Amino acid sequence: MDDIRSILSKVKTGEVSVDEALLQIKKAPFEDIDYAKIDLHRGVRQGVPEVIYGAGKTAEQIIGIADVMLKNGQTTILITRLSEESAKIVAASHELTYFSQARLGIIGTIPEKNGVGKIVVASGGTSDMPVAEEAALTAEAFGNEVVRLYDVGVAGLHRLLAHLDELMSANVVIAVAGMEGALASVVGGLVDCPVIAVPTSVGYGASFNGLSALLSMLNSCASGVSVVNIDNGFGAGFLASRINHR
Amino acid sequence: MDDIRSILSKVKTGEVSVDEALLQIKKAPFEDIDYAKIDLHRGVRQGVPEVIYGAGKTAEQIIGIADVMLKNGQTTILITRLSEESAKIVAASHELTYFSQARLGIIGTIPEKNGVGKIVVASGGTSDMPVAEEAALTAEAFGNEVVRLYDVGVAGLHRLLAHLDELMSANVVIAVAGMEGALASVVGGLVDCPVIAVPTSVGYGASFNGLSALLSMLNSCASGVSVVNIDNGFGAGFLASRINHR
Amino acid sequence: MDDIRSILSKVKTGEVSVDEALLQIKKAPFEDIDYAKIDLHRGVRQGVPEVIYGAGKTAEQIIGIADVMLKNGQTTILITRLSEESAKIVAASHELTYFSQARLGIIGTIPEKNGVGKIVVASGGTSDMPVAEEAALTAEAFGNEVVRLYDVGVAGLHRLLAHLDELMSANVVIAVAGMEGALASVVGGLVDCPVIAVPTSVGYGASFNGLSALLSMLNSCASGVSVVNIDNGFGAGFLASRINHR
């Protein structure tokens, strides 16, 4: 879309015809392989990994999409919500590193760490680890140094306070918690950097699959906190990386 | 109901006839004044204040109920959710102490403090004070020593930690908070006594009139925490008193 | 946290250096075994059981945590939400008593009963028994005498009234009920002690997995009632024990 001007210039100079120009605007940025329209342009231009959302896709579809990306010069591909079974099939034909807890696969090389500062991923309890790891690995795959502070839920405040140094040295904090999601507010009150809160579906009864943590985080009385979808570790890691590359 | 045995005994000895006995079971414990069936028995027996829920009652109805109670020997009457206007009308004919922030009135003398320990009422923010005061005044009216810790929300953790001594010396803590309600969990993790959480309807947007704080408190990851209805300061104060009189 | 003063005193006297002190504050209260930060301090000090929340933990993780606790002198460990399969694995290496209906395991000896009075656990129907048993066993594990009144739902009021004596002699009552959760209100109106209401997810249709009972209990017209999360038998038993040890 931001190429309209350059295409128009070529029309002016006669380099491309009007119809060709219109065609370029329409065809350029993606490749259509029937079950997906793959964005090629941006990924390679930015030198960052391209992402395949694995949920609801067969291993075959994932491979098909990855192949188009690789063919177009992509060197790192992140695959989220990748099941163990699909990972095995993908690994048969591609160099895949698979993280089973986070259900995340990476094809190719992980870029070097070039973010401004450190991203701290703090989580409330042991059961929040899959989501926390998805966030942490995503942030790493996008070139960030990540510090993990797990099992620092607010019911045992000293465990969190024991890591005040790490928390306060962060450039971005990702706070991952289920149940009452209070971690985001407490962390938000302790640090001066942006806090990305990730509610998890961990809990039972009136946690309503993460709704309780979600509402809690949205209502945080601490400033500087924003929220992503329940269990959306990838989204938090990705956004943290964007903030850390300002 | 616990008098069935004694009534039965009197039937045995002929002191009361069968029909009279049945009558006693039915008529004894309350007085019916058309718009209310007033429990007389328990109040006086226990030597504790009787309570009139002011919500949805006219000043006239409140006076009517109070008069029956006073006539039956009650010395302290607590009136909750009492509007400023009704308070004025009641005060015209009765010795009423009115607390406008908590919308609570007390007729008669406040009993002496005879609880086991202290009740700490902690609240998250300035706007939670009406509910916190309703809890604190109720607890006082039922004979408890109360310590108030207001505006100690978790986003400024140091304000709460500055009062660790008071918190830890409590026999019961009432944690009053709106928005994300995280105060209950943090307090629950710091103390060893029962914590009664009171969600408040303070907040906006996704706080949904206290639902967010309610869910958060129900899902507290700290043990020893239980919850009463949104804005139910009276209920928390009453329950705290019961625990403090074990 | 409550040790800050003693640590500060040692800094004063030179017993510990500043950095060592800071280290103590940070390191002391828990042991970090990668997937969990185990609180060692409080349990042993209080002479009460330590608790492992079994939900979302593998048998191996549970054993790892238990071993750290035992190594630190803990004599009783309660494991909640422990599946039959995990129980078998834990039992292979530890002296485990397993209660399958309540899905609760206890390693070590049960402390003697040293509570102030009796805890009555009342439940509405046969299907509420797993949650009721979790509450009852937890209370017993924490040193309380427990009386069980099961299947005393309000639709058959005489079954409840037949046990008025036990109810009225309680120091704390735990009322466990699904569906419409009316048991809490009725019990709350009969007794003078604190009532902890536990909504259960028993029911169908508009019970919405316990939401109906939860709302009903929160809105109880009886004073002295508070509520824990849906199916949270452990939380109720733990809190009842705290109240019973005031």
Place this chain on the structure above:
Amino acid sequence: MDDIRSILSKVKTGEVSVDEALLQIKKAPFEDIDYAKIDLHRGVRQGVPEVIYGAGKTAEQIIGIADVMLKNGQTTILITRLSEESAKIVAASHELTYFSQARLGIIGTIPEKNGVGKIVVASGGTSDMPVAEEAALTAEAFGNEVVRLYDVGVAGLHRLLAHLDELMSANVVIAVAGMEGALASVVGGLVDCPVIAVPTSVGYGASFNGLSALLSMLNSCASGVSVVNIDNGFGAGFLASRINHR
């Protein structure tokens, strides 16, 4: 609609033409006065009151509808949700009896009591009285003997038990309650007749304007209980009358 056969017979005998018959089917049962299509047929045939739902109608519209009904021979008209102001305007031109608490008006004579048995209207608290009265007055207007048992909420069980005789002599019970709505279950367990539960919007916080009572009543563990809409006193009274006229 049940007149199709008689109309068809008249077509056969030539009493009415085909087109006239079709016209009769279409036009007969109501009169169209622009803002309402008034059902005339059934009311007069059954000898029972006709009902005007006052909500959202101006006093002028109500008078207009009433006039059509009266013109067609109706002798009793019930007007629900009639505001005090509208009542005054209607009373200027019609013989109106107005019950302000129930916001219900009756034009004309109340039919004699011809139901099978008695209808008991039980309510939980003083604030539920408007809805209870709407139910009771409706039942009376439809020719039933009504017994009122107000302020018999389950938190004071003895107040309800004191009226066991009346309850057990009922042919239908209407149980009106807000907050946790437990009255329906307790009553349902005590009587052998149909129980119509009416949740009220009385309460605050997690009562969510009657949702709590509604869910509670729908999940009643007592058999023989059914539920009408929140605050629908009229609906309960009308249905009770139908059952009492079987």
Place this chain on the structure above:
Amino acid sequence: MDDIRSILSKVKTGEVSVDEALLQIKKAPFEDIDYAKIDLHRGVRQGVPEVIYGAGKTAEQIIGIADVMLKNGQTTILITRLSEESAKIVAASHELTYFSQARLGIIGTIPEKNGVGKIVVASGGTSDMPVAEEAALTAEAFGNEVVRLYDVGVAGLHRLLAHLDELMSANVVIAVAGMEGALASVVGGLVDCPVIAVPTSVGYGASFNGLSALLSMLNSCASGVSVVNIDNGFGAGFLASRINHR
């Protein structure tokens, strides 16, 4: 409970002692078999079937409860929500008639039809049949003549109108429908008898497991309609029988 007077009389005459009387009040009406308190009294007295709610009970528990009932003279036992597997086990030792679609079992003889009139069970679609059958079989087991009108949903109005005669001859109608639940309103507008609406969990998407039909039925613009819980065919059949035996 309704025996208090007779017990009191016996105390008077010396037939029973005071303690014995108290004992009788407490012990009489049920038998306690550990996992259930079985109500014996009422069933046999009324000459109607006793009901066992099969949900959440093992075949062994069901057999145990049934045996106590049979031992006490019960001749017909209805078992609801009885799985195919449990039915086989029960059938091995008892004369059980099992209706698999309605998941309902009956031990013993079905009482003769002694209701006032006919009960019509109308349902919206083929998928609502299990709930409709549970209602119909329950009504039959309690001594009622039942007429089934299935697949008469409002989208094909002529299918319903074709059965106007049956509908209008009913003494009670049970309207069973999922999705938008409009059947209850349409039927309610056509008949003069009580209509019991049963929302079903049939549907998908925004039917939210029966919530849509439930709300729709509660808001019925037709008078004389009340509602039971989602999928509660038994409750509807039981209540219809009560109304049909007025």
Place this chain on the structure above:
Amino acid sequence: MDDIRSILSKVKTGEVSVDEALLQIKKAPFEDIDYAKIDLHRGVRQGVPEVIYGAGKTAEQIIGIADVMLKNGQTTILITRLSEESAKIVAASHELTYFSQARLGIIGTIPEKNGVGKIVVASGGTSDMPVAEEAALTAEAFGNEVVRLYDVGVAGLHRLLAHLDELMSANVVIAVAGMEGALASVVGGLVDCPVIAVPTSVGYGASFNGLSALLSMLNSCASGVSVVNIDNGFGAGFLASRINHR
């Protein structure tokens, strides 16, 4: 946007420069008057009325927007959700026809009826009329012949059936209903044309401000029915016009 090709052609021929072209794409279709970006292009091109959503706009803002539209050649302007007060202010300077029940104003001339067929607007009750009128007037303002069938709710089925001819002659039907919203399904089963369902916020209690009707309509068992937002009479009238101009 659909002008890109024509603009590109002009770039080719040199009629416009590259920068000018880019400017045209950006500036052309609307006029920015600080508080609004007014779409000028489409309205005039299509020869149909332009719409101003009055909600949340002051009379002054509405006049400002209308003036820009009129200046650009627009001849008919529809203003929705226009309060009585704002209407008076607008009418002072513009030729405004105001419909108070529908809270809708029209500046200018109403276009002639040029739709394919007739649009029938059917509504359930008297209280639904404001929304029904908003739909009907909108459809008329967009050049359609409209037939109004009001107060034909499903509880009085004969009132609807009496108008079968009109219903069946419709090209599009708009079904407006609150409470249980069953009208949409019944109408959907009677006609062969598209049905647009408009839930209204009419009702009380469990109607939850239109949620009940909304869910009911979304779950309609009749095919050919789609739904717009609660109370969105304008949206239904606009869409019906689009369908009627295919």
Place this chain on the structure above:
Amino acid sequence: MDDIRSILSKVKTGEVSVDEALLQIKKAPFEDIDYAKIDLHRGVRQGVPEVIYGAGKTAEQIIGIADVMLKNGQTTILITRLSEESAKIVAASHELTYFSQARLGIIGTIPEKNGVGKIVVASGGTSDMPVAEEAALTAEAFGNEVVRLYDVGVAGLHRLLAHLDELMSANVVIAVAGMEGALASVVGGLVDCPVIAVPTSVGYGASFNGLSALLSMLNSCASGVSVVNIDNGFGAGFLASRINHR
């Protein structure tokens, strides 16, 4: 129902007796095969496919219904929500074309395309394809030309804009999307024809099984958009066909 007049005429002429006429009105339009009342009339008259909703029906029931339809002259039968297993059983005895992704089967010949224009089915992502295909195949089965635009979600706007020509040439657009459902609004702002929005249950966390997309689509700020139930591809295809055959 629309045959009442013709039947009445025959009564007039003596062709049919009154009772026979009544019988015809009742019996004519469907065949009752115990588990279903099959509508025969309309389908054949209109020359369009008849539909069997496969959900909750056994393969045997589906075959039974199809046989009645075929016997009555139906040439095309659409079976929705048909499982792979049921499809195999149906295919054994009937000429069935099965589309596994859309879980849709067609018996007989597909009618020729006779709609006014083209129907465009646009979908947000790969996971929305099953619902999109159900819509597209339904539209084709009802005689429409369909253009598929899949994976054109709003996060990659250029993919949608690249297909502006197809979008703008549509007579009806079906917009299928899960997650935030923004596709409907964006498409609604680009085209001048009716847009039918289909929310899908694709997503996780706060998508609440399609609720998020549903609400989003109902609140679309674009005019001309209406919504069908979550995942209701059939409904959208059917309605689009109706609009395309005006």
Place this chain on the structure above:
Amino acid sequence: MDDIRSILSKVKTGEVSVDEALLQIKKAPFEDIDYAKIDLHRGVRQGVPEVIYGAGKTAEQIIGIADVMLKNGQTTILITRLSEESAKIVAASHELTYFSQARLGIIGTIPEKNGVGKIVVASGGTSDMPVAEEAALTAEAFGNEVVRLYDVGVAGLHRLLAHLDELMSANVVIAVAGMEGALASVVGGLVDCPVIAVPTSVGYGASFNGLSALLSMLNSCASGVSVVNIDNGFGAGFLASRINHR
């Protein structure tokens, strides 16, 4: 809290006693003025404005808090949710700049713009302006350059695309929208910087006071988007400033 080490050092050197140290930890960071505990420390240290949440505070309380801040050297104070009336009272004694649309007041001087880049605030419609302005003014008060793009809702995509240059030059984008909230996803797909989505309570019917927009934004299919509470313009502006000062 981050001063513990420095305080400990002073204990070591004897500069402060143990008790004094403990006192410092507790007393330092805030001043307690009965109805509020005002944080003094951080504000002045960081050289950024201090914030007073005006909601639920009287003008007198606001002045009291402001005075403490000013006394402690604060030069800029932001007051959110400040009513027109309160603003007048505050302005009587302080140099207040009041923005009525955003209900925001600023005491003192606005700091110079020292952020990394520009913050773009985009909003969907005219009615979203109050929230958008709250965000924009907050960002400006915290030292950021702000670009406003208002009324660029997705239903008129060209209005948004016309500002692609501004959007793409942003360092952070705040997307403010009610109704379906699609703006966040579309913007998120166009830019490479962090997007903070602010749902507004603008809308009606199924927008449920902002719930629709909130869910939509949480489910955004675009990466790099996070969400703050409904109508929380301040929160978005504050967070954007933090990101823009990395």
